[in-house]
Amino acid sequence: MSEILQVKDLITRFYTVDGIVYALNGVSFELSEGETLAIVGESGSGKSVSMMSIVGLIPSPPGRIEGGQALFHGSQGTSDLLRLSTKELNDVRGGQIGFVFQDPQTSLNPVLTIGRQIAETLTRHLGLNGKQARARGVELLAEVGIPDPHLRYDNYPFEFSGGMRQRVMIAIAVACRPQIVIADEPTTALDVTIQAQVVDLFKRLQDKLGIAVIWITHDLGVVAGLADRVLVYYGGRVVETAKVDDLYEHPLHPYTLGLLKALPRLDMHESRRLVSIEGTPPDLLTPLQQCPFAWRCNHVFERCWHEIPPLYQVGVVHQSACFYDLEKEEIRDA
Amino acid sequence: MDKALSIRPDDNLLSKERTLKNQLGYIGGLLWRDRSGVIGMLIFLSVVFAALFAPFITKYDPLAVDFEHSKLPPAWQQGGNFEHLLGTDDLGRDMFSRIIYSARVSLFVSFIGALIASILGVGLGLIAGYVGGRMDAIIMAPVNLVLSLPYLLFVVFIATVLGRSLLNVILIFGITNSPIFARLTRGEVLRIRESAYVESAVSAGARFWRILLIHILPNLIGPLITLATFQVSAMIFYEAGLGFIGLSVPPSVPSWGNMLADGRSYLSSYPWLTTFPGLAIVYTSLGMNLLGDWLRDVFDPKLRRSRR
Amino acid sequence: MLRYFIARIGQSLLLFVGVIFLVFGMVRMTGDPASLMMSRNATPAEVAAFREAMGFDRPISVQFVSWITKVLHGDLGDSLHFRSPALPLVLQRLPATVELAAFGLLIAILISLPIGLIGGSHPGSLLDSVGRFIALLGQSIPDFWLGLILILIFAQHLGWFPVFGNDQLSSVVLPGFVLGMPVMGELTRLTRSAVLEVRGEDYIRTAYSKGLNPSTIYVNHLLRNVTISLVSVIGVEFGYMLGGSIYIETIYAWPGMGQLLGQAVGWFDFTLVQAITIFVSLVVIALNLLTDLAYALLDPRIRHG
Numbered sequence: 049m050s051e052i053l054q055v056k057d058l059i060t061r062f063y064t065v066d067g068i069v070y071a072l073n074g075v076s077f078e079l080s081e082g083e084t085l086a087i088v089g090e091s092g093s094g095k096s097v098s099m100m101s102i103v104g105l106i107p108s109p110p111g112r113i114e115g116g117q118a119l120f121h122g123s124q125g126t127s128d129l130l131r132l133s134t135k136e137l138n139d140v141r142g143g144q145i146g147f148v149f150q151d152p153q154t155s156l157n158p159v160l161t162i163g164r165q166i167a168e169t170l171t172r173h174l175g176l177n178g179k180q181a182r183a184r185g186v187e188l189l190a191e192v193g194i195p196d197p198h199l200r201y202d203n204y205p206f207e208f209s210g211g212m213r214q215r216v217m218i219a220i221a222v223a224c225r226p227q228i229v230i231a232d233e234p235t236t237a238l239d240v241t242i243q244a245q246v247v248d249l250f251k252r253l254q255d256k257l258g259i260a261v262i263w264i265t266h267d268l269g270v271v272a273g274l275a276d277r278v279l280v281y282y283g284g285r286v287v288e289t290a291k292v293d294d295l296y297e298h299p300l301h302p303y304t305l306g307l308l309k310a311l312p313r314l315d316m317h318e319s320r321r322l323v324s325i326e327g328t329p330p331d332l333l334t335p336l337q338q339c340p341f342a343w344r345c346n347h348v349f350e351r352c353w354h355e356i357p358p359l360y361q362v363g364v365v366h367q368s369a370c371f372y373d374l375e376k377e378e379i380r381d382a
Numbered sequence: 383m384d385k386a387l388s389i390r391p392d393d394n395l396l397s398k399e400r401t402l403k404n405q406l407g408y409i410g411g412l413l414w415r416d417r418s419g420v421i422g423m424l425i426f427l428s429v430v431f432a433a434l435f436a437p438f439i440t441k442y443d444p445l446a447v448d449f450e451h452s453k454l455p456p457a458w459q460q461g462g463n464f465e466h467l468l469g470t471d472d473l474g475r476d477m478f479s480r481i482i483y484s485a486r487v488s489l490f491v492s493f494i495g496a497l498i499a500s501i502l503g504v505g506l507g508l509i510a511g512y513v514g515g516r517m518d519a520i521i522m523a524p525v526n527l528v529l530s531l532p533y534l535l536f537v538v539f540i541a542t543v544l545g546r547s548l549l550n551v552i553l554i555f556g557i558t559n560s561p562i563f564a565r566l567t568r569g570e571v572l573r574i575r576e577s578a579y580v581e582s583a584v585s586a587g588a589r590f591w592r593i594l595l596i597h598i599l600p601n602l603i604g605p606l607i608t609l610a611t612f613q614v615s616a617m618i619f620y621e622a623g624l625g626f627i628g629l630s631v632p633p634s635v636p637s638w639g640n641m642l643a644d645g646r647s648y649l650s651s652y653p654w655l656t657t658f659p660g661l662a663i664v665y666t667s668l669g670m671n672l673l674g675d676w677l678r679d680v681f682d683p684k685l686r687r688s689r690r
Numbered sequence: 691m692l693r694y695f696i697a698r699i700g701q702s703l704l705l706f707v708g709v710i711f712l713v714f715g716m717v718r719m720t721g722d723p724a725s726l727m728m729s730r731n732a733t734p735a736e737v738a739a740f741r742e743a744m745g746f747d748r749p750i751s752v753q754f755v756s757w758i759t760k761v762l763h764g765d766l767g768d769s770l771h772f773r774s775p776a777l778p779l780v781l782q783r784l785p786a787t788v789e790l791a792a793f794g795l796l797i798a799i800l801i802s803l804p805i806g807l808i809g810g811s812h813p814g815s816l817l818d819s820v821g822r823f824i825a826l827l828g829q830s831i832p833d834f835w836l837g838l839i840l841i842l843i844f845a846q847h848l849g850w851f852p853v854f855g856n857d858q859l860s861s862v863v864l865p866g867f868v869l870g871m872p873v874m875g876e877l878t879r880l881t882r883s884a885v886l887e888v889r890g891e892d893y894i895r896t897a898y899s900k901g902l903n904p905s906t907i908y909v910n911h912l913l914r915n916v917t918i919s920l921v922s923v924i925g926v927e928f929g930y931m932l933g934g935s936i937y938i939e940t941i942y943a944w945p946g947m948g949q950l951l952g953q954a955v956g957w958f959d960f961t962l963v964q965a966i967t968i969f970v971s972l973v974v975i976a977l978n979l980l981t982d983l984a985y986a987l988l989d990p991r992i993r994h995g
């Protein structure tokens with residue numbers, strides 16, 4: 049499978065009244081065609097910021113993208129998204145990269161019909177006129193499982209339930225048959241049962257349309273049923289990346305291990321306590337010269353305090369940014 | 383993360399150097415926020431100072447009539463002299479001292495008026511919000527009624543009914559402005575009452591007074607002070623306005639409104655009679671509004687995090 | 691939505707009754723309404739005769755009923771100064787005040803909306819700071835004083851506009867501007883904060899994520915939502931101007947209800963003052979009702995809920 053997105057050394061900072069926030073400190077990853085990539089991490093670890101930076105959805109006065117590359121191998125050719133003009137970027141957004149956001153309640157304009165909001169993107173990218181857009185919009189609604197799409201097309205967002213609204217968002221995201229859909233915590237605000245439905249919908253659409261999906265979440269449970277590969281973020285960096293099975297069975301970064309241990313499992317002994325990771329995440333206001341996880345790590349040693357660990361290649365697809373080898377329980381000698 | 387998006391000035395995601403214009407704008411914004419409050423405070427204090435120490439600032443009795451030196455223009459114009467810095471009015475009274483002494487009336491009326499309005503309003507709001515139910519409806523009905531009526535009209539009406547006197551003006555302002563405080567208080571009480579930590583306090587057996595003092599009042603103080611500041615500013619306006627049509631304090635008492643009323647017939651011949659009292663009102667009002675804006679920013683929970 | 695309409699209308703009727711009650715109560719509160727209504731020079735005998743003729747010696751409830759009945763029939767008493775029914779006198783002045791308020795509102799909107807929009811779209815910029823300062827100034831300058839100063843400058847020294855009266859087309863400019871000034875200040879602030887608030891909403895981010903043109907986003911999403919939230923304010927401000935025109939009309943000799951009110955105060959024509967108060971209050975209540983209904987039509991959540 050070919051790669052459609054290659055991000056290298058992405059650096060984003062926010063200039064606020066409280067100081068400079070070093071949100072992203074050199075993030076790199078790839079995305080292949082049709083793949084499902086999950087991005088996990090705590091709030092503030094940079095998962096959303098990295099995706100939004102790539103497409104220029106970072107609020108510009110406080111935020112600045114200060115370095116890196118985002119090569120997009122789209123159907124129109126290859127380009128560095130970070131160096132596109134606004135106009136060119138607008139062609140990509142919605143047309144080749146679609147988005148689903150977290151809160152369907154607030155992500156739709158309350159005073160416009162959802163049909164209108166779907167048609168907007170169809171008109172913009174596919175040049176459809178009113179009637180064509182409407183016909184296509186109704187088809188899309190049916191595709192995402194909205195009953196009575198002809199009628200619902202003219203409804204307003206408040207007339208839908210949360211799960212339905214998210215389906216509408218998904219319809220908007222895939223309307224122009226993009227190559228990538230970036231979903232930023234799409235199920236976090238939904239009930240568990242609805243969550244499952246939305247995940248299924250994504251899978252179905254992916255099979256049908258061949259889109260690659262980047263799924264941002266802080267919920268490791270969701271990842272297991274959905275992703276091909278996983279990126280783990282901490283302190284504005286990628287600290288581990290692996291195929292999903294590898295991640296769960298052989299986590300190599302202490303943070304990942306901590307996350308997994310904190311998950312309640314059905315096969316766990318009842319009396320075992322849930323282990324949480326001690327300490328708090330870094331505040332991102334100071335540029336670090338050491339491993340961001342050093343303060344909370346059980347395996348920390350001298351070197352961790354003086355250098356930032358790079359991503360070591362430990363398997364075909366598996367990388368871990370740690371000086372300590374968890375499997376072999378010894379310090380790496382790279 | 384701040385979700386406000388701007389229409390990007392750059393044509394390219396990688397940012398260019400911070401331009402001088404951007405930086406000026408940014409600094410100007412900061413100055414605007416912090417310094418303006420200080421300016422407002424200074425203005426306010428200067429007016430209070432003038433009111434309190436009037437006899438020390440000017441040697442003239444504001445009521446002293448002096449026909450020999452009447453209708454003198456301000457010192458810097460032809461015919462004026464530095465004995466009467468801002469000139470004299472048609473009865474020969476010194477303008478400068480009249481303006482300074484008028485500050486007393488304005489501040490007195492608006493402070494006491496705001497005090498009455500806040501005490502009355504907060505009391506009503508607390509009861510309505512906390513007790514709720516029937517009591518709430520009974521109290522809020524007249525409150526909402528007064529709030530939806532054209533204020534100036536009713537103030538004129540009541541002033542006509544009661545006649546002109548200092549006490550009447552204070553009472554009118556105090557009572558007619560209490561609904562605003564009542565609504566604010568009630569809103570805060572309702573909001574806090576629903577909040578989790580009050581629920582837990584109640585379930586832990588806390589008594590009414592304790593909840594009131596420890597939970598509700600501290601949250602109220604900020605918005606209350608801000609509102610009171612704006613109310614004082616508004617009352618200065620209204621007092622002057624009433625004075626302008628002869629419904630405020632009796633004509634013998636110096637007040638900015640009365641001065642404007644006096645000066646009106648001499649608008650084209652002796653314009654300074656009108657200009658200076660008005661400027662005094664603008665000055666005071668500007669100060670109070672700046673102060674109020676600043677206070678509002680300071681007490682705004684959303685912005686609190688970003689203030690030092 | 692029908693339910694909402696009916697509820698609002700009912701509420702307005704209640705307010706109406708409340709106003710009548712308030713006015714009624716305030717007059718009776720002074721203890722002796724008869725002496726209020728008679729001229730200051732009346733003898734005690736005349737006042738007593740008047741009191742009996744007006745029925746002030748009857749029980750309060752009876753008075754109230756008869757009073758409300760009269761009001762509902764349009765009888766707001768007789769003006770003491772003109773010795774003729776008060777309501778027609780007030781109605782005759784209505785068009786002039788409406789004209790003034792409409793002009794003032796128009797100017798206020800034309801100036802404050804662009805400033806607020808730009809200020810909200812580029813907060814912290816020089817333009818924004820200037821705009822906010824002007825708004826602040828607008829709220830710190832007493833309108834009656836500004837009215838006088840503008841007469842001085844523009845009418846007398848420069849001669850651009852007539853000093854008073856409403857016979858010329860240009861007469862409305864100065865008083866309209868002054869009347870609209872406090873509204874300008876308020877509207878600029880509100881527009882600005884509405885823009886800031888909408889810009890921070892998630893659906894704007896969604897709009898950007900769809901790759902729409904910035905101008906499309908601005909008009910279809912930002913402007914649309916901002917103006918909807920401003921509608922109710924504009925309606926209220928119009929009512930405020932209708933009820934607060936006394937100073938401006940007096941200064942500029944504009945033959946509206948406000949001028950009549952000022953004159954009535956000077957004549958101690960109490961009945962006229964009362965009539966104006968009641969009438970204008972009713973107009974304002976009706977205006978608020980219309981504004982709320984218009985808002986309901988614009989916001990689909992209320993329309994369909």
